[in-house]
Each structure stands twice: as C-alpha cells, then as structure tokens.
Amino acid sequence: MSIKNVLSIAGSDPSGGAGIQADLKTFAARGTYGMAALTALTAQNTQGVTGVHAVPAAFVANQIRTIFLDVRVDAVKIGMIANAEIAEAVADVLRLYRDTVPIVLDPVMIAKGGSPLLALDAVDAVTYKLMPLATVVTPNLPEAAALLGETIATTREEMAAQAERLLKIGPKAVLVKGGHLDSEDSPDVLADATGIHWFEGRRTATSNTHGTGCTLSSAIAAELxxxxxxxxxxxxxxxxxxxxxxxxxxxxxxxxxxxxxHFYEWW
Structure with a gap:
C-alpha cells in the first residue's frame, strides 16, 4: 500500500513544539507523508509568543490549490488560522474537496502561554465557514465555549452537551477535549451521528505539554x-x-x- 499524504494548514512555531513543526513530526511518526501550507509566522519559544505575522490570505489559498493540483491529498489538518480573511480563503478552496478528503479542524485560539492566536473577529468565520467542512473538530474546553458563545464546561455532562451543540453546526464529528477539567483524569468526548463516545485518559505529571492539541489533531488526520x-x-x-x-x-x-x-517509539 502507498504511503498516505497529509496536508497541514497552520502556523509556524520556530521552537518546534507546536504548529506546522509538530504536525510534520506527527505525520511522520504515524507513518504518513506530511506537507504544509503556512498561514502565519510566529515568534515564540517554550515561554510564550512574542509576535505573529499572518500570511496574506490569497497566498495561503495559492499554497493549498498548488498542492491539490499536483499531489494526492489523503487528509487535511487545519490548525492556526490567524484571522477571518484566511479562514474564508481556506474554506473557499477546501469546499471543493469536502466530500472526498477527510478534514480535521483544530480551532487554535490561544497559545499554551496564554497569547491569542486567532483574531476575535475570526471566531465566527471558523465556526460557520470551516466547521461545516470538517470530518472531525477538536476544540479544548475554552475553544468549545468560544465557538458556542457559552461559558466553559466544568463537568462531563456539560462537555457532552457542548459537543452535541457543536455537531449541529455541521461537522461530521466533534471531539471536545477535557484537559482543562479540574480532575485527575483527562477525558475526551466525541459526538457524531451514532451518539456520544468517551475516551478516558490519566494525567501525566509534566509541564512539557506544548503542542499537545496540534499533535492530537494531526495524529487523527493521519489515521483518517x-x-x-x-x-x-x-x-x-x-x-x-x-x-x-x-x-x-x-x-x-x-x-x-x-x-x-513525538518520536518516543523510536528513541
């Protein structure tokens, strides 16, 4: 069987822990061939983000179109979008492929250190332009609340309810991640056409969690x-x-x- 090709549409993290760099590492670790269309350059390290330089929306769209014109794309992961114009440009291109290519949307809004990575006026564009194109959407608790305009879920019941409400916007499945819950566990909940599915997990005592959302969504895209x-x-x-x-x-x-x-199975 041929190696599958996965395209990431996201921002760059020069420290290598998140964004495009984490996506490409994950694609490789999961046995797929990774490609990347950049939406933004960031100046960041493990302590935080000091600057964001968005790529012009037309050029973001040109990157994606050029890949699809030449390469068989077996899945797409969307990460940092930066602003509404980029969200709309990405949606315009991917709308042509929504029925043939799985799309994973990680609605990145805030960096691990608290810096904003999505303009406030772009939340609606991500919600109503990109979410309906997605096979799986993977918000954490603050992101799910922002997409819905609600308060952050604090219980499993609230998580599941928000996942179901997000599902009604149009994606095929919604995975609400429970890493922000105040508990010893880290459960995630998936809502799809068949109902609610829970994925349990124990917390690991470490502060090294930069890029976990990018890594999870990229791994999902690779498996799709x-x-x-x-x-x-x-x-x-x-x-x-x-x-x-x-x-x-x-x-x-x-x-x-x-x-x-990312390469713990080899190192």
Whole structure:
C-alpha cells in the first residue's frame, strides 16, 4: 500500500513544539507523508509568543490549490488560522474537496502561554465557514465555549452537551477535549451521528505539554488518511499522544512549557 499524504494548514512555531513543526513530526511518526501550507509566522519559544505575522490570505489559498493540483491529498489538518480573511480563503478552496478528503479542524485560539492566536473577529468565520467542512473538530474546553458563545464546561455532562451543540453546526464529528477539567483524569468526548463516545485518559505529571492539541489533531488526520473511522482515529491518536506526553521529560527544550516527544517509539 502507498504511503498516505497529509496536508497541514497552520502556523509556524520556530521552537518546534507546536504548529506546522509538530504536525510534520506527527505525520511522520504515524507513518504518513506530511506537507504544509503556512498561514502565519510566529515568534515564540517554550515561554510564550512574542509576535505573529499572518500570511496574506490569497497566498495561503495559492499554497493549498498548488498542492491539490499536483499531489494526492489523503487528509487535511487545519490548525492556526490567524484571522477571518484566511479562514474564508481556506474554506473557499477546501469546499471543493469536502466530500472526498477527510478534514480535521483544530480551532487554535490561544497559545499554551496564554497569547491569542486567532483574531476575535475570526471566531465566527471558523465556526460557520470551516466547521461545516470538517470530518472531525477538536476544540479544548475554552475553544468549545468560544465557538458556542457559552461559558466553559466544568463537568462531563456539560462537555457532552457542548459537543452535541457543536455537531449541529455541521461537522461530521466533534471531539471536545477535557484537559482543562479540574480532575485527575483527562477525558475526551466525541459526538457524531451514532451518539456520544468517551475516551478516558490519566494525567501525566509534566509541564512539557506544548503542542499537545496540534499533535492530537494531526495524529487523527493521519489515521483518517489511512482509512480509520473517526472514533477509531481518535482512540489511536489519544494513545499515541499519551505516550508522547509520558516521554516528554526525556527532552530538554527550553525553560517553559516544553514539547512532547513525538518520536518516543523510536528513541
């Protein structure tokens, strides 16, 4: 069987822990060939973001169109979008492929250190332009609340209810991640046409969690490219991420929130 090709549409993280860099590492770790269309350049390290330079929306669209004109794309992951204009440009291109290519949307809004990565006026564009195109959407609790214009969920019941409300906007499946819950566990909940599915997980005692959202969504995209159904892809991706987090302290990258170990199965 041929190696599957996965395209990431996201921003760059020069420290290598999140964004395009994390996506490409994850694609490789999951046995797929990674490609990248950049939406923004960031100046950041493990302590935070000091600057964002958005790529012109027309050029973002040109990158994506050029890939599709030449390369078989087996799945797409969308990460940092930066602004409404880019969201609309990405949606205009991907609308042509929504029925043939799985799309994973990670609605990145805030960096691990608290810096905003999505303009406030872009939330509606992400919600109503990109979400309906997605096979799986992967918001964390603050992102799910922002997409819905609601308060942040604090219980499993509220998580599941928000996942179901997001599903009504149009994606095929919604995975609300419970990493922000105040509990010893880190459960995620998937809502799709078949109902509600829970994915349990134990927390690992580490501060090195930079890029976990990017890594999970990219792993899901890789598994969808290989033919997995959404629930199966989520289960595989969550197991992979748990291992990458557990091995994160074997890396010594920066003095803040360090990255996970994407290649822990090989190193």
């Amino acid at each position: 490219a290989k033919g997995a159904f959404p629930a199966e892809a989520v289960a595989i991706a969550k197991t992979y991420l748990a291992g990458a987090i557990a091995a994160a302290d074997t890396l010594t990258v920066g003095t803040g929130h360090g990255p996970v170990s």
